[in-house]
């Protein structure tokens with residue numbers, strides 16, 4: 001088996017195994033930021049960074065879109081969901097990928113939002129792009145979770161809405177707790193301070209098999225190609 005195939009296999013195995021790694025115990029609780037969006041379609045403009053970094057943020061938008069659809073199908077058929085769409089420079093959500101040294105230490109992404117009377121009007125997201133592709137993806141999904149109105153979970157270490165998502169072992173897939181909270185934000189007139197996952201909904205990441213992303217192979221292939229090149233280079237250096 002070539003090194004390239006082996007790396008692809010390992011990545012796939014990790015993606016499949018991640019939902020099984022959630023062994024945290026309840027209560028499954030997530031505070032909300034407060035405001036919610038009036039519009040069900042949220043336009044996002046992504047700037048800065050390189051193409052592959054921007055693609056991770058686009059992938060994060062598709063993950064949220066598909067995760068909400070899966071959750072609605074599974075637990076709340078015909079309920080409202082938010083849809084992230086790519087917008088222009090006047091979009092209410094601006095995501096900036098930053099390569100500069102402003103991103104220090106563990107603070108590698110943050111979200112500021114502007115709200116009025118409990119309604120989200122705009123959000124600005126900054127994401128440190130000096131990270132691995134997997135970390136840029138997780139940071140993007142995490143910050144977009146804040147854009148949707150989620151705060152940080154207090155229960156679950158591996159939840160991507162943990163205050164310090166673990167870039168190389170956390171799953172980039174939202175959990176049923178994250179998705180239930182987004183469901184509450186999308187379907188309630190009054191937003192509670194926090195959301196408790198009902199007992200009838202088991203806690204865990206959405207199954208990766210439910211993701212149908214036609215573009216999924218691109219970042220994966222890119223990851224494989226980059227890893228392959230690094231391996232080759234390392235081999236050449238040690239010769």
Ligand SMILES: [Zn+2]
Nearest residue numbers: 142146152163
């Ligand atoms: Zn955060």
